[in-house]
Amino acid sequence: MTSFCTATYRAFDEKADFHKKATGIAVGLTVGSWTELPEAKKKDMEKHLGQVVSVDVHEPEAGAAPGSLAAERYADIKIAYPDVNFSRDIPALLVTAFGKLSMDGRIRLLDLDVSDGFRKTCPGPKFGIHGVQELLGVHDRPLLMSIFKSVVGYELPELKEQFYQQALGGVDLIKDDEILFENPLTPIEKRVEACMAAARDASKQTGQKLLYAANVTGRTSQLRAQAKKAIDAGANALLFNVLAYGFDALQELAEDPDINVPIAAHPAFSGAMYPPRHYGVAPQLLLGKLMRLAGADLVLFPSPYGSVVMPKDETLAIAESLTRHEGALKPSFPVPSAGIHPGLVPLLLEDFGVRSVVNAGGGIHGHPMGTAAGGQAFRQAIDAALQGVELEAYAAEPGREQLKAAIELWGVKK
Amino acid sequence: MTSFCTATYRAFDEKADFHKKATGIAVGLTVGSWTELPEAKKKDMEKHLGQVVSVDVHEPEAGAAPGSLAAERYADIKIAYPDVNFSRDIPALLVTAFGKLSMDGRIRLLDLDVSDGFRKTCPGPKFGIHGVQELLGVHDRPLLMSIFKSVVGYELPELKEQFYQQALGGVDLIKDDEILFENPLTPIEKRVEACMAAARDASKQTGQKLLYAANVTGRTSQLRAQAKKAIDAGANALLFNVLAYGFDALQELAEDPDINVPIAAHPAFSGAMYPPRHYGVAPQLLLGKLMRLAGADLVLFPSPYGSVVMPKDETLAIAESLTRHEGALKPSFPVPSAGIHPGLVPLLLEDFGVRSVVNAGGGIHGHPMGTAAGGQAFRQAIDAALQGVELEAYAAEPGREQLKAAIELWGVKK
Numbered sequence: 001m002t003s004f005c006t007a008t009y010r011a012f013d014e015k016a017d018f019h020k021k022a023t024g025i026a027v028g029l030t031v032g033s034w035t036e037l038p039e040a041k042k043k044d045m046e047k048h049l050g051q052v053v054s055v056d057v058h059e060p061e062a063g064a065a066p067g068s069l070a071a072e073r074y075a076d077i078k079i080a081y082p083d084v085n086f087s088r089d090i091p092a093l094l095v096t097a098f099g100k101l102s103m104d105g106r107i108r109l110l111d112l113d114v115s116d117g118f119r120k121t122c123p124g125p126k127f128g129i130h131g132v133q134e135l136l137g138v139h140d141r142p143l144l145m146s147i148f149k150s151v152v153g154y155e156l157p158e159l160k161e162q163f164y165q166q167a168l169g170g171v172d173l174i175k176d177d178e179i180l181f182e183n184p185l186t187p188i189e190k191r192v193e194a195c196m197a198a199a200r201d202a203s204k205q206t207g208q209k210l211l212y213a214a215n216v217t218g219r220t221s222q223l224r225a226q227a228k229k230a231i232d233a234g235a236n237a238l239l240f241n242v243l244a245y246g247f248d249a250l251q252e253l254a255e256d257p258d259i260n261v262p263i264a265a266h267p268a269f270s271g272a273m274y275p276p277r278h279y280g281v282a283p284q285l286l287l288g289k290l291m292r293l294a295g296a297d298l299v300l301f302p303s304p305y306g307s308v309v310m311p312k313d314e315t316l317a318i319a320e321s322l323t324r325h326e327g328a329l330k331p332s333f334p335v336p337s338a339g340i341h342p343g344l345v346p347l348l349l350e351d352f353g354v355r356s357v358v359n360a361g362g363g364i365h366g367h368p369m370g371t372a373a374g375g376q377a378f379r380q381a382i383d384a385a386l387q388g389v390e391l392e393a394y395a396a397e398p399g400r401e402q403l404k405a406a407i408e409l410w411g412v413k414k
Numbered sequence: 415m416t417s418f419c420t421a422t423y424r425a426f427d428e429k430a431d432f433h434k435k436a437t438g439i440a441v442g443l444t445v446g447s448w449t450e451l452p453e454a455k456k457k458d459m460e461k462h463l464g465q466v467v468s469v470d471v472h473e474p475e476a477g478a479a480p481g482s483l484a485a486e487r488y489a490d491i492k493i494a495y496p497d498v499n500f501s502r503d504i505p506a507l508l509v510t511a512f513g514k515l516s517m518d519g520r521i522r523l524l525d526l527d528v529s530d531g532f533r534k535t536c537p538g539p540k541f542g543i544h545g546v547q548e549l550l551g552v553h554d555r556p557l558l559m560s561i562f563k564s565v566v567g568y569e570l571p572e573l574k575e576q577f578y579q580q581a582l583g584g585v586d587l588i589k590d591d592e593i594l595f596e597n598p599l600t601p602i603e604k605r606v607e608a609c610m611a612a613a614r615d616a617s618k619q620t621g622q623k624l625l626y627a628a629n630v631t632g633r634t635s636q637l638r639a640q641a642k643k644a645i646d647a648g649a650n651a652l653l654f655n656v657l658a659y660g661f662d663a664l665q666e667l668a669e670d671p672d673i674n675v676p677i678a679a680h681p682a683f684s685g686a687m688y689p690p691r692h693y694g695v696a697p698q699l700l701l702g703k704l705m706r707l708a709g710a711d712l713v714l715f716p717s718p719y720g721s722v723v724m725p726k727d728e729t730l731a732i733a734e735s736l737t738r739h740e741g742a743l744k745p746s747f748p749v750p751s752a753g754i755h756p757g758l759v760p761l762l763l764e765d766f767g768v769r770s771v772v773n774a775g776g777g778i779h780g781h782p783m784g785t786a787a788g789g790q791a792f793r794q795a796i797d798a799a800l801q802g803v804e805l806e807a808y809a810a811e812p813g814r815e816q817l818k819a820a821i822e823l824w825g826v827k828k
Binding site for chain 1: 443444445446447458459461462498499500501503504505506508509510512513514515516517518520521523563564565566567592593595596597631632633634635638655658659660662663666680681682683684685686687689690692693694695716724
């Protein structure tokens with residue numbers, strides 16, 4: 001039986017025959033031409049021929065707001081590509097489904113449904129949500145992640161102190177800034193040693209575990225060695241700028257049995273691909289399904305709040321892609337990021353649930369009582385939200401002045 | 415002295431203070447914050463601080479057509495990033511200049527000017543235009559490249575015959591289809607052996623040399639081995655789907671002393687990034703400068719003709735990026751592709767000059783007298799254009815019925 005990977009596109013055109021276009025894609029991106037084939041050859045070629053699964057044409061709606069999607073003529077087209085046509089790696093899948101086609105007018109890749117066979121070659125997250133929860137011993141609340149405030153140009157003792165203050169606040173994960181590359185001031189192995197020492201010191205105060213995601217950077221062929229160097233120095237997680245290297249580079253890190261720590265995927269550069277309506281790749285595929293298939297244990301993406309904004313339905317679609325049941329493929333932690341302060345925690349919980357990560361930078365470091373208090377305010381907000389108590393009421397109790405101060409500064413979003 | 419890589423952005427906003435936005439980028443993507451730094455620290459940090467080079471605000475022009483660029487409010491912003499902040503690799507450069515920023519509203523990366531120091535770490539094309547011309551012994555005319563008609567599902571003898579017919583037509587380069595991955599019917603080493611044997615046979619007829627660019631595919635860490643396998647089997651060029659793997663994967667292939675053949679970069683997936691006005695990466699950077707920096711000897715991009723169309727000014731900008739004088743960096747061959755037939759050759763020559771590659775698929779295989787005649791028609795068209803003779807007049811002479819037939823089918827574009 002032929003197995004297929006199915007791509008869903010949205011093609012825009014004011015007058016195209018979308019059914020004809022769909023057939024053109026299905027044939028053109030597989031066997032090249034069909035009508036010209038000799039009859040004898042057709043039998044051989046049938047198993048290689050792409051199939052049009054569906055073509056849903058959307059005609060402009062009368063009275064739709066000009067410029068809105070409803071006012072446009074487009075079609076959602078599903079094409080099934082036989083697995084036999086391409087090798088079982090994400091680059092081959094992307095080149096097959098959206099290589100040449102990406103350049104062919106106004107067309108957007110919405111989704112890719114891989115076959116069971118293809119998925120079996122993508123082991124997915126090594127830890128996944130449950131595995132990361134196990135490492136931290138935390139199962140009953142969203143995790144709290146923090147980001148260094150500033151990293152470029154700082155010396156080790158300064159980073160170590162930043163790390164320590166974050167850890168004291170009770171965060172579960174701390175990640176490097178994505179723009180912290182290998183550098184003489186804070187080379188990865190020294191940075192990891194210093195930060196993990198700070199983590200141990202803080203742990204004596206907080207009594208909790210902590211993952212530190214060190215940024216794996218540099219030349220492609222050296223990524224594995226760089227990751228190993230970080231792990232050998234004590235790193236218990238990694239950060240990776242997936243889109244600067246391609247999904248397969250992530251998959252190779254995730255597959256490597258020696259890289260036995262969770263990997264957090266950073267969305268750097270993804271904005272070059274997902275925002276426009278007529279082009280590119282839908283965010284739930286780019287930052288959702290493909291990241292999970294390639295093995296990210298945690299995936300950062302823009303939150304619907306704050307300065308770097310993604311529409312809420314898109315963020316929810318990413319989270320859904322990362323977490324829905326997919327056979328043996330483990331789910332990845334959604335990490336909606338940017339512009340997060342404690343007053344957003346109830347909303348975040350409502351949107352993304354307990355199996356998500358609350359990730360803050362400025363909302364921790366910018367706390368009026370300092371970085372450690374910033375983390376504590378978040379933990380208090382998480383406790384309140386889990387108990388279904390209004391943040392303002394929760395913050396009014398003694399010992400919760402950190403949350404109180406955060407709310408005074410940033411407010412509570414309803 | 416501080417050296418910098420300078421990024422040029424186009425940011426769109428109806429009312430933003432673009433100067434403030436520029437300062438936000440320059441500080442935010444380097445030292446994080448400046449005003450909060452203690453005075454003593456500022457001295458240390460100065461060399462890490464991004465610089466606003468220029469902000470050119472464009473106000474909507476009165477009377478501009480609605481929807482046109484002229485009708486929009488935008489600013490072209492140049493920011494200089496100190497080299498000291500990032501490692502000398504293209505992923506680090508992209509993450510620094512357009513990592514988080516790519517997700518920050520309507521903003522497009524137009525250009526990256528790397529420092530001399532950064533450029534020195536990018537050796538660029540190993541062969542470049544002159545080197546490829548040397549390999550072929552052709553200096554005085556554009557090269558002619560052809561593409562297999564259909565590849566998926568074909569057996570070796572069929573591919574060999576397709577190759578032979580193309581070679582007989584007098585083409586200089588033949589490339590694999592970008593969707594031909596490692597497969598049991600035509601594994602790369604067998605394919606290369608068969609095709610290079612066909613090339614030798616054809617050479618006895620044509621008396622000319624030929625490069626065969628075999629498609630290097632598969633897992634990232636195996637690309638080098640795959641390239642070596644092709645070369646060991648006799649491949650004298652390679653094709654690579656750069657954007658499915660990232661620019662650094664190309665650079666590692668190009669830098670490898672054992673990969674001593676020209677590399678042709680395929681633009682598959684690039685359409686996910688360059689088309690929209692408000693987002694993504696300008697094509698002259700994505701398919702021009704970065705491909706050259708990373709070491710592509712030849713770069714395919716959509717021609718301004720045919721079905722997969724790119725506006726002419728953008729194709730010219732790509733070609734200019736690939737070929738302009740850049741110190742010791744060799745130029746790369748521009749290969750405008752898709753929809754090319756012999757009747758376009760005079761225009762192509764006018765647009766892209768002698769130092770370019772005429773690349774055809776359907777315009778060769780679809781020739782009424784067959785594939786070999788298709789190549790010959792192109793060679794005749796190239797001769798005519800170089801002599802400044804009208805194609806119709808040139809084709810009227812005896813022995814040029816191939817060009818005549820091509821013109822009758824496809825016409826001549828003026």
